[in-house]
Every structure is written in C-alpha cells, then in structure tokens.
Amino acid sequence: MTSEPRQNRAAPTVEQIRRAPKVLLHDHLDGGLRAGTVADLARTTGYRGLPETDAGELDRWFRAAADSGSLERYLETFSHTVGVMQSRGALVRVAAECAEDLAADGVVYAEVRYAPEQHLAAGLALHEVVEAVNDGFREGERRARERGNRIRVGALLTAMRHAARALEIARLANAYRDAGVVGFDIAGAEAGYPPTRHLDAFEYLKRENNHFTIHAGEAFGLPSIWQALQWCGADRLGHGVRIIDDIEVGDDGRVRLGRLAAYVRDKRVPLEMCPTSNLQTGAAASYADHPIGLLRRLHFRVTVNTDNRLMSGTGVSREFGHLVDAFGYTLDDLQWFTVNAMKSAFIPFDERLAMINDVIKPGFAQLKSAWLFPDAPATSGAAGSGG
Template identity: 55%
Template sequence: MTSLATDITFDIRALPKVSLHDHLDGGLRPATIIELADAVGHQLPSTDPVALGQWFRDSADSGSLVRYLETFDHTIAVMQTREGLARVAQEFVEDLADDGVVYGEVRWAPEQHLTGGLSLDDAVEAVQEGLDAGVEAVAARGRTIQVGQLITAMRHADRGQEIAELAVRHRDRGAVGFDIAGAENGFPPARFADAFTYLAQHQFPATVHAGEAAGIDSIVDALVSGRAQRLGHGVRIAEDITVEFDDDGGSDAGVGMVTLGRVAAWVRDRGIPLEICPSSNLQTGAIEAFGKDIASHPIDLLYQLGFNITVNTDNRLMSGVSLTDEFELLVETFDYDLDDLLDLTLNAVEAAFLPLDSRTALAELIAQGYDGTGGA
C-alpha cells in the first residue's frame, strides 16, 4: 500500500496497467530457468531459485556490460524449444496479470531461438501458443488480460527484411508490431531502411530502440529511417533540452527557462510516445549525463514539459522490478499521485498498437479501475 501527502491510500498493484516495453527473454522466473536448463543440459551460475534471481540482479547492477549481456545467454539458452518458448510465454502473461497489467506487448527476437531446430514461424507460433494459454489461465482466475507480440530484429544481424516479413505474416495471429533491438551504437535504423519501408507499405506499426545507448542522432534516424511510431526508451531526448536556473546563490534556486531543441520539440509537439524504463535506464547508464540516481532521471522533466511518457520495465528479471515497482518508484521520488499514474497509463493506452475502438475500450477499462480511488 502507498500513502501520499494527500492522505489517499491506494494499492498500486491493484490498479490496471499497460505494458509496452517488456522483453520476453528478460522476464523469466528463476525456478523455470533452472528446470528448463536441466532439461537441455545448460549450466547455470546457481541452481537455487533465490540465489539465481539474485545473480541476475547483481549482474544487471554490476556496471559491466559483458556481465549484463551474459544474463541473456542463460535465458535465451532455455528458450530454444517449442515447449520452452510456450512455457515462458504463458508464465510471462500470468506474471503480468498478477501485477495488474490488462494489456501487454511482449517483445522478443525469434531469430535468437532457432538453435533447437525451430523455424522462425515455428518460434512465433510457439510463443503465441504460450501467450494464448496464459490469457486462458488468467481468465480462469476471473481476470482479463490482452497481449500481443512485438516481433524484433537484432540490429547487428542482417535479417531485417526477413523478420519484417515474418511480423506481417503473423499480423492476424498475434503479432501487433515490429522492433529492432541490440547494440544501438554502430547499428542505426538506416541499416533496415528497406524493411521499414516494407512495413509502412503494409501498414504495420514499428517501435524502435533509440535514445538509450546512443543520443539524438539515433532518435532522428529512428524517426526518419525507422518511421517509428514510438521510441523504445528515448530518454536521451532530454539531451536536446536546455534548462537554465535562477541562481542567486541560495539553496532554493528555481528553474528559470527551459528551451527545447528542434528534435525535442518535434517529438513533444507530435506526441511521439517514449517507452521510458526508469530502473533499467539507471542500470545501463542511459541517464549518466544527468546523474547517478533515480532522482536525476529526466522522466519528470519530460513529463512536466508535456512529452508523451509511458512507464515500462524493460527486463523484469534483470532489474528485479515489476510495473508496480516502477510506479511506486515514481511516487516516492517525484511525489506523483493517482492522477499522474492515470495520465501515464492512458498515455500507454493511446500508444498501444491497437485499433482505435480497442484503445477506446481499454481506456474505459482503465478509468473504471481508477474509479473510487480518487484518481478518476
């Protein structure tokens, strides 16, 4: 339970939520990893669920990119069979629902799950089988959740067109959007320009990881070459904002003037959604230009300036967080209240890769969930 200065007490976990940036291979249960690893003969750092979960969190917090990436070696290794993919996907949905998520987009890269003999289509179908089973399991408990796949191409590979065609092929069987992920520096969206053109020709939406490991140029390329409807992270758009302070030498100096650069103004004025992942941004150094703690995260600056902010988890296992945790972090750090959480959630509804009528219905569901809490 969380209590605010307004004397409103509410349970954030019970509030309906929307998750737009959550990686399938970053959200496994430690116990499941251990069972699946045993079945395929993969060696893990620990076979104790508690210790393994701690290892993932410590690795994410280590400050070592090599160690951080090693965590995905272990999760992807146990997701190479139809059974493994389906189980992970089902549990992923169940865990989202337990956190109050009513709509979630699950992003993952099928090309990373073929060493066990699956084809790209086999892999997508296996994940969809698991997602469907998860939705049914949640319904059996009297709850509702809707999910869709964000089919992802790896930036360092050369399969962009093939993966784009895969996504379009499954658009009526669970795929709702396309993404590119992986090393941002040195692998710009321009490498996939033809694939993004293909997606646009087929009216299939795309979100692009940009403004995380790289800066403003990456964001521009995502918008131009990637034709991105959303920016994955996008937090470094704040580097195109100048903040001047009234400084009279006192400790209570206030903000004097805020000036948006041309790119920042474009992103804000057109309401291009930012998929902000607060804890992950801190761990990966995406906000190091602003500071080393969550209070230095520019999310509040962007929110107060009217950017279209959505709140996400990125990798729940590695960061050791849920969407509830991320909202609680914002409440504790920036004194957000229920109205703020509702605004952020409705931003995510509007940004979801859903038809208009579905987004309208989802917004009504969200509003009903807040009704009676003081936030609607």
Template identity: 55%
Template sequence: MPAPLNADSIRRAPKVLLHDHLDGGLRPQTVLELADEAGYRDLPADDADELGRWFRQAADSGSLVRYLETFAHTVAVMQRPEAVARVAHECALDLAADGVVYAEVRMAPELLTAQGTPIEEAVEAILDGFAKGGAEAAAAGTPITVGTLLCAMRQNDRWDEVAGLVVRHRDAGVAGFDLAGPEIGFPPDRHPSAIALLDRAGAHRTVHAGEAAGIDSIVAALDGARAERLGHGVRIADEVAGDGTLGPVAQRVLDRQVPLEVAPSSNVQTGAYPSLAEHPVDRLHRLGFAVTVNTDNRLMSGVSVTSELTDVAGTFGWGWDDVRTVTERALAAAFLPDDERARLLADVVRPGYAALRG
C-alpha cells in the same frame, strides 16, 4: 477518500505496459527447470532465490555489456518451442497478477533458432503461450491482452524475415516490429527493404533508440525507420536545458507526442543515469512529453510494473493523476485497433482509476 498511493493500491490499478522483453522476464525457478530439461549446465546458481539475486547483481553492474550478458542464460534455455511457450504463458500470468490489463511483450525470434527451431515455429510458440496465459488469467478474473512485438537484431541481417513474420502474423497476435541490439554502428535504415515491407503493409513499428546513444540515434529511428514510438527514448533529455528550453529534436518529439517507452530502473542499471532521482522521467513528464513507464526486463531489474510506478511516484511526488496519465498515454500509444483501445479506456482504465482516486 483516495486510496493511498502505495504498492498495494498501484497493484490494483489497471496498468498498460509497452516495453517488456520476453527473454528478460523469466521466473528464476523456470530458468532452472528449463536448463535441466535442456541439459544446459552453465547457470551461475542452482537455487531459484540465489539465481534471481545473481541476475539482479549482474545487471546492477552499471555496464550495458554485462547487463546484456545475463541474456545468454535465458536465451539458452528458450531454444525449444515448448520452452518458449511456457515462458510466454507464465509471462501473461505474471503480468495479469500485477494488474496489467494490456501489454506488448517483445522478443527477437532469431535468437530462438540456435538449436534448429524454425523461426516461424518460434513465433507460433510465443503466440500460443500468450493465448494460453491470457485465457487462464481471464478465467481467474484478471483479464489481460498481450500483443507480441517481434524484434530484428540491428547487427544481424534477418530484418526482412522478421518484418515478413510481423505482417504474416498480425491477425494472430503480433502487434508490431521492433529493432533491438546495439544502437551505435547499426543504423535503423540499414536494411531499407524491411522498412519498405512494413510501410507497404501499414505495419506498426517501435525502435530502440535514445538508450545507449543520443539524439542522432533518435533522429535516425524517426526518419530512417519511421518509428511510431521510441524504445527508451530517454536521451531526448540531452536536448532539454536546465530552464526547460528544448533543442529542435526534443521540440519535434514533444510537438508530435512521440511516445517514449521509458524504463527508469533499467536505465540506472545500465549506467545511463546514476540514480532514479537523477533520471529525467519526471522532468520529461512535467514538460508534457508522451512518457510511459515500463519494466524492460523484469528478471534482470527485479521489477514489476507496480514496483516501477511505485518507485517513480515515491521519488518524484507523483499523485494518482500522474499514474493515470502515463497509463492513458500508454494505451493511446498501444498498437491496438481503435475500438479495443476505446473499450479498455472506457470500461477498464478510467473506472479503475476513478475508484482509486475516491
């Protein structure tokens, strides 16, 4: 008999996460403690439960601008290397406890330098924290591998620096490059020298596109930055007609199986779609797009990988085959060596789903 497809069973399932922001996933208690250590006095609450509620309500406003304001607080308490390492350590433990076996977690290291931390030291703190958390999780019987994605902020001019850090640290846990920040007005080929550096080194890259902006942003990410994956990418649905007919860009994304890092709860919170039921995640999945299901910001959205998959499955009537498919798609899209991908698929993911499906 298959296990019931509910939160308890999905928590036990081996999961793969491709789109999760380090500064969007802090534990509320950690935010309070780090604020106290740093002398940061601007938090809107001094109780962990109340603070967690504030983050979710601010993010639920339906405004991307208000949603992004919540990060002012988390980034403010992450300005010391030891704070960054703690947040990364706890992130690895929290994801492992949720049944995630492979994750790529992203952070813009330039945001961690406001009080003088050198950008390289910020990256090393992230990597140290993930390594420590991964070792602890393995010792506890919940092994996880966490790769780091380094974001350059579209509106700033540190792309070359971040691309260099990606190349320099790729054998130490950095999985690839990302572009984050405002899509509109800041095209992904604004600093062609950074893209050329990644090209020369054969470095992986994903690009936030098709979240706040539509089809043109997706084309720019694919052609201008040569993105291998689309961060969100959900606005590809703008080119999917009611009868399933696809526009030229949607057809290209489908034919090439460009992975979509879809984060449904986040999209509803930022006002891209009015509700989960009206979100195109299921439609795109049914049409054969390379849909993966992600958290984006676990603190602001009040979600886990388990809750996101549970909500999507419950809303759209998904079965175990659907959950396994999006997991295997995510693993196929991961910036991993082929031998490690094959090992996780054969030894962890497939046996885990076989046991749950009965």
C-alpha cells in the same frame, strides 16, 4: 480556501498501485523469466553453464550481474535465458508465465517483444517460434482469467541490429498480423548499428501500413532518435531517454526545447521509458534524476515500462512505486501515464478507446473513490481486473 481533492495530493499505497489497471509497451520476453523457470528448464533441456542452480541464488545472480556496471556480465544474463528458450515447450511455458505474472501485477494490456532469430538453435523454424509464443500468451491469458485477472498480450517481433534478418523478421511480423503479433522492433547495441542499416525492413512495413517501434536514444543519443524518426518513420521510441539532451533548463527554471525535442513533443511521439533499466545502463544516476520527471512536467507522451523484469527485479507496479517516491506522483499521474500507453498501443483505435473508457478510467475511478470514501461499500470487480 477550498482544500485540494484528496487524490490530487496524496501518494497511492503499494496496494493501490498494484490494483491499478496498467499498460506495458516495452517488455522483453527473454528478460522476464522466473528464475525458477530458468533453473528448471536448464535441468530438463540439458542446458549447461548456469552460474547457480538454486532458484533463489540464481535470481540474486541475475540482479547482481545487471547491477554490476559491466556490459559483459549484463549480456551474459541473456545468454542463459535465451539458452533455455530453444524448444516449443519452453517457449510456450515462458510466454504463458509472462502473461500470468503481468496480470498478477495488474497489467491489463501488454506488448511483449522477442527476437525469433534467437530461438532457432534446436531446430525450430521462425514461424514455429512465433506460433509457440503466441500459444503461450493465449494460455497465460486463460490462466489469468481463471484467477480473476484479465489481460491481453500482443507480441512484437524484434530483429537484432547487428544481424541481417530485419526484412525477414518484418515479413514474419506482417504474416502473423492480427494473429497475435501487433508490430515490429529492432534491438541490440545502438553504437555502430544505426537503424538506417535496416531501411528495407521499415520501408516494407510502411508500405504494409504496419506498426513498428525502434530502440533509440538509450545509449547513443540524439542522432539515434533523429534517424529512427526521420529516416525510418518509427511510431514509437524504445527508451528515448536521451531526448533530454535537447532540452535546456536555465538557472531561472525556464525551459527551452531544441527542435528535435519540440518535434517529439509536438508529434506526440510515445517514449517507452524504463526507469530501473535506465539506471542500470547509466542513463540516469537515480530515480529522482531520471528525465521522466521533467518530461512528464513538459507533457511529452511518456510511458512507464519494465524492459527486463528478471534482470531489474521489477514490474510495472514497482516502477510506478519508485516514481511515486521520487516525484510524489498521485493516482492521477499514474492514470495519465497509463492512458498515454494505451493511446500508443499497436492495436486498432476502437479497441484502444474501449480499454481506456471501459477498463482503465473505471479502474482508477474506483481506486480514487475508495481513497476518498474509505467506508463506502466496495463495488464488484477488482480495479485492475479489466473485466
């Protein structure tokens, strides 16, 4: 009997995962700061109220608060990160470091979201917030290139569900379309704030042929997903983890999809899943119990994301590492997730195709070749560089 190819049965190493070219679709700018940057900006801006001033202690505090099971403590973490992100300089710095950190983790394409309306306390206008973040991303891309790491970062402008500025933010996203902003999102508590409250924003974006994702199916369940898709017309689902509630697995292992789950799979609706974050919010009890395992087997268009890197103490490589440990995934599986994400990005089709064919597939092929033929001379260029 012919043995199975080595890359199809062996778990990738930590270094292989780090070097693999990765794509990130769901990452919050205010949830991904370096703890040292939070402490430094608090000192320079006069922000008061940090629970710790030492960077190491502050980093541990953020993670402990996110893991506490207390929604109040979890939300407090964002009051501190947003609190230090109220000036142009702070926004440029945070965005630049975001791009650098993602590139160092092997991310070649990322869509990072933030809510402009949350950064106006010190007098910035909405358009000044957008321009500062865009400038920061471009600076971070430049610094990454200097280190040999190629990355492209697009911004998603988020409106808060509990506020009444969704149409205003949607218009802002459209105004900066093709100038650093690639789409729109709504975020915040799902319960009590359905996406249908913001139908005017979604109708506007559809008339403008623009892209948007909606946080749905993280905490509130199937009605949130149904409304996001059928009433609002979302291109992607932020999290979408509760789609598992419409899937039954019998004692004999046979799987039955409800009509909503079948629709999501048939329509290839991208699911922006964030395993560690989902564990922290109680959507799954462990990585091994996370719905992503079944959804991958059923060929839903699942993508792997970080949500809030600071609060979860994570990165895309770490998320993949957890899934490798839980489900025995191989480089082939990681490539499948990555191609899914790139197919679902909010940039033009030809640019997505070029990233898949010129960056992602060659990067994974190089890693697999090195795994199969470890004594072969290395080719030039890092697998995750995106060059």
